[in-house]
Amino acid sequence: MEGREFKDAMYEGLAKMLKALSNSARLEIIEMLSQGEKSVEGIVQSTNLSVANASQHLQVLKNNNIIKSRKEKQYVFYSLVNDDFLALYQHIIKYAVGEIAELEKIMNRQREDNKALNAVSLDELDTMIGDDHVLLLDVRPKTEFEFGHITGAVSIPMNELMAHLKDFSKDKEIIAYCRGPFCVLADEAVKMLSEKGYKVRRLNEGYPEWKVKQLEINK
Amino acid sequence: MEGREFKDAMYEGLAKMLKALSNSARLEIIEMLSQGEKSVEGIVQSTNLSVANASQHLQVLKNNNIIKSRKEKQYVFYSLVNDDFLALYQHIIKYAVGEIAELEKIMNRQREDNKALNAVSLDELDTMIGDDHVLLLDVRPKTEFEFGHITGAVSIPMNELMAHLKDFSKDKEIIAYCRGPFCVLADEAVKMLSEKGYKVRRLNEGYPEWKVKQLEINK
DNA sequence: CAAGTATTCAATAAATATATTGAATACTTG
DNA sequence: CAAGTATTCAATATATTTATTGAATACTTG
CATH class of the missing domain: 3.40.250.10 (Rhodanese-like domain)
Structure with missing residues (x-):
């Protein structure tokens, strides 16, 4: 692999993960899941999302290694993939609230x-x-x-x-x-x-x- | 402001900042700028971007408080807004390289x-x-x-x-x-x-x- | 196995992001 | 001030993301 190819592949992969995070509905889902695992229905109840839409957003997060799922009876329970992600997420919030004037306001x-x-x-x-x-x-x-x-x-x-x-x-x-x-x-x-x-x-x-x-x- | 309004405003603001980060060209620019300030031309030389395109990406980063600019003669020099951002950026990379199998590979x-x-x-x-x-x-x-x-x-x-x-x-x-x-x-x-x-x-x-x-x- | 429930899938239209092109602007220097 | 250079702006076509809708699937329970 040439240098440019490698760089492009890395930045594209990184951008893909960040894209998964850069949506307000998905951020709210992440906040819900940092309180523990939740079913799709559980998430729908405390957001404005439709069931299908919530499910789609959950797939995006799952495909990017941010959340994982577990099936029990008819229910699918989602949770954050690990505590390292939780720490990263809080770092992002801390930076944003501290440095983005709009959010601070x-x-x-x-x-x-x-x-x-x-x-x-x-x-x-x-x-x-x-x-x-x-x-x-x-x-x-x-x-x-x-x-x-x-x-x-x-x-x-x-x-x-x-x-x-x-x-x-x-x-x-x-x-x-x-x-x-x-x-x-x-x-x-x-x-x-x-x-x-x-x-x-x-x-x-x-x-x-x-x-x-x-x-x-x-x- | 009602609870839902507040939440939506915060998550949308957060998502907006993350959107600014979720593009491979902009990530490469950020890497360049973590080595010190660079002019638009300087950035163009070590990327595949056209001048106009690089300029546009720089505006996006600037509008989201990730980079700042300084004018000297005809040149505009861009640099990261502060070291807190640098630390956050490295945290993101560390997580991604460690947890996203695709990137690890x-x-x-x-x-x-x-x-x-x-x-x-x-x-x-x-x-x-x-x-x-x-x-x-x-x-x-x-x-x-x-x-x-x-x-x-x-x-x-x-x-x-x-x-x-x-x-x-x-x-x-x-x-x-x-x-x-x-x-x-x-x-x-x-x-x-x-x-x-x-x-x-x-x-x-x-x-x-x-x-x-x-x-x-x-x- | 029939009925009910939870979740996902697939198709679509609307909104947004992106790269490209060709000016326009701003500044420097002779 | 004319010519040259660096940067930005505006318009556009293309690609991607998003929410919605209606159906399909998977599973449980009577």
Whole structure:
């Protein structure tokens, strides 16, 4: 193989993988799958996609070694191919949110709207863990919590939150988290709880970011 | 802004940046620019692109905060926007080469063809630096060497290599490097020098990878 | 095995990305 | 300021990507 041929082949292969990532529907699917495996139906429920369209996007991701599938009964369950991809994906998001002014602006506007500007970072959270006055609240669906959660967190899915208000003490500082920086469940929880007079902030990141950080530490 | 609107805006923005990266011509431009700033003409010379086409691709990269430009006389010089992008780019390549079977195969075939399989890694290089019997050889064009190079390296651009053969001792172990894993200059140098009876291997990575590693260390 | 459900496939139209061509612009230098 | 050079712009044809639709397949369960 000549030099140019080789280069072209490598860049085309690389571009092909990046093309698979460069679509908003597929990025949302990736976020879903970083919370654990999901069936096609599961993905359709929390996106605006039709079943056929979701299936097509899943094929694209699968053909590019980003996700893998497993069949059980009638269902096909998809999941991220490995944690290395998760780390790469978070690196991309971190760069984009930090360097692309457009994205930074959208993010800040959202946070302002939700008074979520004084969010807690993962590093800050480290210093708070173990403190009796802090309650770490996971507001994702139960199945996602069961697949994995931040050590010490308590699971109260968003749709059950109202019913569990009585369980919280107004003395405690509540830190709510969900799927990641683009997930709005934690914002909703903060809004609801602060209206009721609780001390509450959101975590800037979500479960997958915490997980990748743990993997880094234990490497 | 509603939750779905926010999510869509973020994923679309992210997808837009990734679209800018998902084209082989633009990836090659990025590799060129990780060796230092280049004019449009400079880029055209080492790619298969027409001037107008290269210019268009450069606009796309610029509009997505991946590269920046500076004007001097008639020339416009482009360069990567910052080292954070360089680190992200290398992370993408590392994932792709390690996880995408197709790319791994192409890479291995190239290395076999060039008997470059026993390449030296950056980590190995660390243990060799300072050894009097090792000669670290930078075969990139002089201007790229001058912009930055691995500490202790000697610059002999590929096209001058033949004329400098007499400078090398056959007792020394020569390590040749160039722009990065997809660059074939080092492969050519290894081929040429080993045919003449020198002990020579290539560095698996190139100057930008060394640079990012240094930045990591000094962080 | 019939009925129901989950997923994929195939065909299509619309939207977007790409390379090419031939100007137009901007700048330098004699 | 005229001639030359580097870069960008605008228009176009082609290729690729995308969402939609309706059907086909695969599997489960009664």
